[in-house]
Amino acid sequence: MSGLRSSLMGVLIGILVLVLLGPFPALSAPPGEPDGEVFDLESYDLTSETDWENLDVNIYGDGYDYDDLDQEIEVGSIAPDSAPPTPQPTPEHHEEEVTPPTSHPIPSQPPAPVTLDFKGPGLFGPETGLGMPTCLLCVCISGSVYCDDTGLDQIPPLPKDTTRFYGRFNRIRHVKNTDFMNLQRLLSVDLSGNRISGMDEDVFVSLSHLQEVLLSDNHLKILPELPRSLRLIDLRNNQLGSRGVHAEAFKDMSQLEFLYLSDNNLDYVPAPLPLSLRVLHLQNNNIQSLHEDTFCNRHDRNFIRRNLEDIRLDGNPLNINLFPSAYVCLPRLPVGGH
Incomplete structure (x- = not known):
């Protein structure tokens, strides 16, 4: 706006100079325009304030008040009265603290660990109590419990x-008389492939229906008392000596059919043997002699042991040819050395 005022002032000053210098011929309308009023500078008196205002209007001829324009321009350039809100600093992030519910008080000490106690009477055996049932550790199928290699x-x-209980290939060292207590339906116990070196004397006595005892591949030196109901006894690969087997240990076992005593330290055949016996394996022991009553009855020459068809004596320091009277009652000769 200041440049516009300066231009106007320059035009007015030029007109004043012309007036002061002297009269000029009258100015006529521009070429091409219709004849009209002659513009005569001498007829204008620019001394009054009103003339200045009329001159201002006649020059621009649009009747526009540039004071208003000046005011609007100045108003438009002024910054608004109210400044935009200053952005507030972002509050620092704090991790939300979780307050535990107050309905349940926090104990001052952690709870005591749960102990699996197998002592006392219970549903799953004489010492189960409130402990974990064996069938969660082993496999139980139709009365058979499989705990092999666990x-x-x-x-x-x-x-x-x-x-039937199968506890093969474990690390069991001793069998207690309470391990099978009150198991009146037990028919078979298989503890082959353990490290058993001792068993309570009466561990099997109360098992009146027991038919099979398998204790091969252990470290037994003394054989506990066995029930008369047994049908199969497997004691292979132990450390049994003749002193470790009770005298007449198998005599009254009227149902015994299979007796496996190979790979031990026996120095004689554990006679008398029941008439029900079908298989007797005694190989790889220390047996050196046989007697007439080992398999036969010297008081009854007509006695025949018909069931015993499989006798193994090989691997012993024994010449079976020296004891022909010991097996004259047998349907088949024993297998042995020399």
Whole structure:
């Protein structure tokens, strides 16, 4: 706006100079325009304030008040009265603290660990109590409990309806008389491939229906008392000596059919043997002699042991040809050395 005022002032000053210098011929309308009023500078008196205002209007001829334009321009350039809100600094992020519910008080000490106690009477055996049932550790199928190769160092409490127990290939060292207590349905116990070196004397006595005892590949030196109901006894590969087997240990076992005593330290055949016996394996022991009553009855020359068809005596320091009277009652000759 200041440049516009300066231009106007320059035009007015030029007109004043012309007036002061002297009269000029009258100015006529521009060429091409219709004849009209002659513009005569001499007829204008620019001394009054009103003339200045009329001159201002006649020059521009639009009747526009540039004071208003000046005011609008100045108003438009002024910054608004109210400044935009200053952005507030972002508050620092603090991790939300979770307050535990107050309805349950926090204990001052952690709870005591749960102990699996197998002592006392219970549903799953004489010492189960409130402990974990064996069937969660082993496999139980129709009365049979399979605990083979599970790292056991003792016989676990068994369900009362157990009929067959398989605890092979573990680390069991001793068998207690309470391990099979009250298991009246038990028919078979297989503890082959453990480290058993001792068993309580009466561990099997109360098992009146027991038919099979398999204790091969252990370290037994003394054989506990066995029930008369047994049908199969497997004691292969132990350390049994003749002193470790009770005198007449198998005499009254009227149902015994299979007796496996190979790879031990026996120095004689554990006679008398029941008439029900079908298989007798005694190979790889220290047996050196046989007697007339070992298999036969010297008082009854007509006695024939018909069931015993498989006798193994090989691997012993024994010449079976020297004892012909010991097996004259047998349907088949024993297998042996020399």
